[in-house]
Amino acid sequence: MRKIRYSRLPTERPNPASRRLDRxxxxxxxxxxxxADRGAVRAVGRAAAPLARAxxxxxxxxxxxxxxxxxxxxxxxxxxxxxxxxxPPTFGTPPALVQAVMAGGRSSVFRAKEGAxxxxxxxxxxxxxxxxxxxxxxxxxxxxxxxxxxxxLAEARRRGAATVLVTCNPGISRxxxxxxxxxxxxxxxxxxxxxxxxxxxxxxxxxxLTTAVFVRLGKVYGNRMVDLRPRSAKLRARAAALVGExxxxxxxxxxxxxxxxxxxxxxAIVMARLGVDRREAARRLAAAHEFLGRALTGKAGGxxxxxxxxxxxSAHGREPI
Numbered sequence: 636m637r638k639i640r641y642s643r644l645p646t647e648r649p650n651p652a653s654r655r656l657d658r659x660x661x662x663x664x665x666x667x668x669x670x671a672d673r674g675a676v677r678a679v680g681r682a683a684a685p686l687a688r689a690x691x692x693x694x695x696x697x698x699x700x701x702x703x704x705x706x707x708x709x710x711x712x713x714x715x716x717x718x719x720x721x722x723p724p725t726f727g728t729p730p731a732l733v734q735a736v737m738a739g740g741r742s743s744v745f746r747a748k749e750g751a752x753x754x755x756x757x758x759x760x761x762x763x764x765x766x767x768x769x770x771x772x773x774x775x776x777x778x779x780x781x782x783x784x785x786x787x788l789a790e791a792r793r794r795g796a797a798t799v800l801v802t803c804n805p806g807i808s809r810x811x812x813x814x815x816x817x818x819x820x821x822x823x824x825x826x827x828x829x830x831x832x833x834x835x836x837x838x839x840x841x842x843x844l845t846t847a848v849f850v851r852l853g854k855v856y857g858n859r860m861v862d863l864r865p866r867s868a869k870l871r872a873r874a875a876a877l878v879g880e881x882x883x884x885x886x887x888x889x890x891x892x893x894x895x896x897x898x899x900x901x902x903a904i905v906m907a908r909l910g911v912d913r914r915e916a917a918r919r920l921a922a923a924h925e926f927l928g929r930a931l932t933g934k935a936g937g938x939x940x941x942x943x944x945x946x947x948x949s950a951h952g953r954e955p956i
Contacts, residue, residue: 639780646778646803646829650822668831671824675836678803678818679843685816686843689773689799692814693844694851696771696797698943702731703848704766704796706787707775708738708752710830711801711837715775716744718841724870726845726854727862727899733845736761738783751783758786768795773844774812775837777829779804788812801840803833816840851943853926856881861901861927865893874900881927882907905930 641647653667679686693703705715712735719735722728737743738758739751751757766772772791774784779802788798788811800812805819818836825831849855854862859881865874878889882904889903896902896913905916908931916930923929924943 641778644778644780644804645806645819645822646833647827648822649826650824653824656824668824671832672835675818675820675832676839678820678832678836679839682816682818682840685814686840687847689814689816689844690847690851692797692799693771693773694848694943696769697732697848697852699769701769701771701796702766703733703845704736704762704770704772704791705734705775705841706736706758706762706772706784708781708783709747709749710834711775711777711781711784712737713744714834714837714841715773717838718845722845722849724864724866725860726849727864728849728854734765736765736787738781752781753783755782755786758783758788759790762787762790762794762796766791766794766796770796771799772796773799773801773841775801775841777803777833777837779807779811785811801837803829803836853924853943856901856904856927861904863900865898865900874898874903878903878907901925901927 652671656664659667697703705719706712707715716735716737719733722733723730738754739748742748743751762772772788774788776784779800788800791798798812799814799816800807801816801818803818803820805817807815807817809815818833818840820832820836823829823831823833854860859877861877861881863870863874865871874893875886875889877900878884878893879886882889882892884892884907888907892903892906893900896906896916902913902916902920904927905911905919906913909916909919911919919930920927
């Protein structure tokens with residue numbers, strides 16, 4: 636493997652705007668960092684086209700029974716873990732569908748294991764344990780050259796999985812993955828601390844990726860998360876409000892329908908709007924490939940007709956991390 640020249644990486648260079656950082660007042664530091672963070676948002680905007688390609692690639696893979704696996708080290712790895720953890724409560728997905736592989740294992744989510752990112756062989760080994768043909772493996776590496784991530788992506792390609800790389804190094808070769816998402820955030824206010832602008836831009840990009848994927852797969856109606864899992868007081872209240880509003884029923888009837896639907900807000904909405912029982916509502920949702928709008932109108936055409944039918948993954952494969 637060619638030696639990495641870390642001093643040449645854009646994520647390692649000092650930022651001229653913060654050369655007097657240690658002499659600034661707290662207010663000046665706050666303002667300086669806020670200005671820098673605006674650049675992170677703009678960087679994600681410039682990467683909209685490759686982000687869209689990654690969304691299409693991932694949505695099609697999941698529709699065919701594949702899974703999404705994030706791989707990273709340090710801050711990048713923790714952001715992948717966060718994204719994977721948030722998908723089940725937000726979109727009602729099974730835990731095995733979106734997974735995260737963290738260099739150094741579970742304990743490194745909470746305590747840094749800096750040397751773990753240099754283990755190229757372990758990156759490949761972890762992907763062998765989890766990924767298969769038809770999956771999508773998303774490497775998350777601010778520098779773009781993290782050995783653990785490089786090993787994971789190489790192994791993913793060998794196994795027939797599609798690959799995506801999210802990086803803050805715009806100079807990285809486009810051959811590093813099938814889709815490379817370059818986030819050109821520039822040097823950090825605190826030189827080399829990629830938990831700052833790089834982390835912010837990466838979080839925004841991963842938010843965009845998963846949200847757009849599950850919109851494409853029918854997990855959203857309008858701008859509402861109709862497949863949420865109501866397993867807390869807040870989510871139960873949200874589900875009841877959704878059923879009441881979209882099902883056009885009273886709060887009391889909404890609660891009753893959610894109970895009759897086994898806690899599935901989307902199913903309860905169909906029951907309410909169409910005046911059918913749980914079995915018929917489930918049949919209509921299945922015929923509409925789980926798209927609520929199609930189930931309510933009985934139409935499969937229009938712009939939404941270009942969306943994809945979601946085929947739930949089996950429980951095959953290890954749990955996240």
